Amino acid sequence: MAGSTExxxxxxxxxxxxxxxxxxxxxxxxxxVARGARPCEARECAQEAWMRLVQQQREGxxxxxxxxxxxxxxxxxxxxxxxxxxxxxxxxDGLREPADGAGSEDRMLDRARxxxxxxxxxxxxxxxxxxxxxxxxxxxxxHADLADRFGLSLQRTRQILSEVRQRLKxxxxxx
Amino acid sequence: MTHLTDDHIAAWAAxxxxxxxxxxxxxxxxxxxxxxxxxxxxxxxxxxxxEVAAASAARAPSGTGWRWPLAGLALAAAALIAVGLSQxxxxxxxxxxxxxRVDVSVECMSAPDLHTCEADALRRGLMTESGRIPRYDRAxxxxxGRDS
Ligand SMILES: [Zn+2]
Numbered sequence: 150m151a152g153s154t155e156x157x158x159x160x161x162x163x164x165x166x167x168x169x170x171x172x173x174x175x176x177x178x179x180x181x182v183a184r185g186a187r188p189c190e191a192r193e194c195a196q197e198a199w200m201r202l203v204q205q206q207r208e209g210x211x212x213x214x215x216x217x218x219x220x221x222x223x224x225x226x227x228x229x230x231x232x233x234x235x236x237x238x239x240x241x242d243g244l245r246e247p248a249d250g251a252g253s254e255d256r257m258l259d260r261a262r263x264x265x266x267x268x269x270x271x272x273x274x275x276x277x278x279x280x281x282x283x284x285x286x287x288x289x290x291x292h293a294d295l296a297d298r299f300g301l302s303l304q305r306t307r308q309i310l311s312e313v314r315q316r317l318k319x320x321x322x323x324x
Numbered sequence: 325m326t327h328l329t330d331d332h333i334a335a336w337a338a339x340x341x342x343x344x345x346x347x348x349x350x351x352x353x354x355x356x357x358x359x360x361x362x363x364x365x366x367x368x369x370x371x372x373x374x375e376v377a378a379a380s381a382a383r384a385p386s387g388t389g390w391r392w393p394l395a396g397l398a399l400a401a402a403a404l405i406a407v408g409l410s411q412x413x414x415x416x417x418x419x420x421x422x423x424x425r426v427d428v429s430v431e432c433m434s435a436p437d438l439h440t441c442e443a444d445a446l447r448r449g450l451m452t453e454s455g456r457i458p459r460y461d462r463a464x465x466x467x468x469g470r471d472s
Contacts, residue, residue, distance in 0.1 A: 285377030
């Protein structure tokens with residue numbers, strides 16, 4: 150589904166672009182805030198990133214559209230440029246690549262924390278683990294999509310995800 | 325607006341707030357350094373969830389993934405030097421005999437089996453002094469060289 154929306158966006162369909170922005174914009178903002186941007190800067194950079202992507206598509210310079218990774222990289226680039234121009238010191242986290250970026254050498258988690266969190270995930274039921282993997286699996290499905298797919302109510306879907314997340318974040322060690 | 329609660333931050337990070345509530349929260353964090361720092365930490369934890377999900381999905385079919393049978397094993401830190409690996413050890417603790425020991429993360433999420441990974445590790449000269457256990461850096465399985 151996400152694939153076909155991206156294909157339509159690549160053909161210049163405005164409605165498809167709007168749907169993609171709607172689906173991924175907040176993730177882009179969170180990724181920048183995680184790297185040290187203030188929320189207002191993150192919103193501005195995300196917006197500029199989307200505008201540049203649309204412009205690139207209109208100029209025929211966008212062959213592929215892998216979201217949200219591409220938008221996160223574009224927004225991060227814009228933010229780093231702003232920091233450089235303003236002479237702001239970029240926090241170390243700002244240099245990290247997005248989790249699903251091509252250059253994944255530098256991740257949020259070191260191996261020890263990743264291992265610890267994976268072991269916590271293994272303690273979840275099969276269904277809850279599958280739900281978590283689907284929710285955070287990259288294509289950015291909505292909670293309503295997930296509820297449909299797993300035969301759960303929307304409220305129950307959110308509750309399960311919230312509980313799993315809480316346990317994993319506790320295993321992560323920083324709340 | 326009062327300071328942000330952890331629940332509020334987690335809901336923001338997960339994209340579960342209504343737009344008006346989200347805007348109010350972000351406006352507060354823009355003006356309050358304490359909450360901004362906590363929001364950033366919340367965002368990092370949320371980003372980490374994507375890494376966890378990707379790593380989990382990359383394992384062989386859920387629950388049946390092959391693992392090193394040695395989780396939690398502690399090896400002398402010197403073993404790292406012995407094989408010339410320069411990455412920072414995952415976790416260093418003090419053992420009962422006072423020597424620095426490294427809690428080795430021994431999950432390999434990409435090698436199909438122990439034999440393959442050990443054979444690759446041996447070929448690349450990457451065994452530890454124990455002679456048995458390939459080592460892994462943060463993103464790449466050093467034993468087999470594949471992304472994990
Ligand atoms: Zn505050």
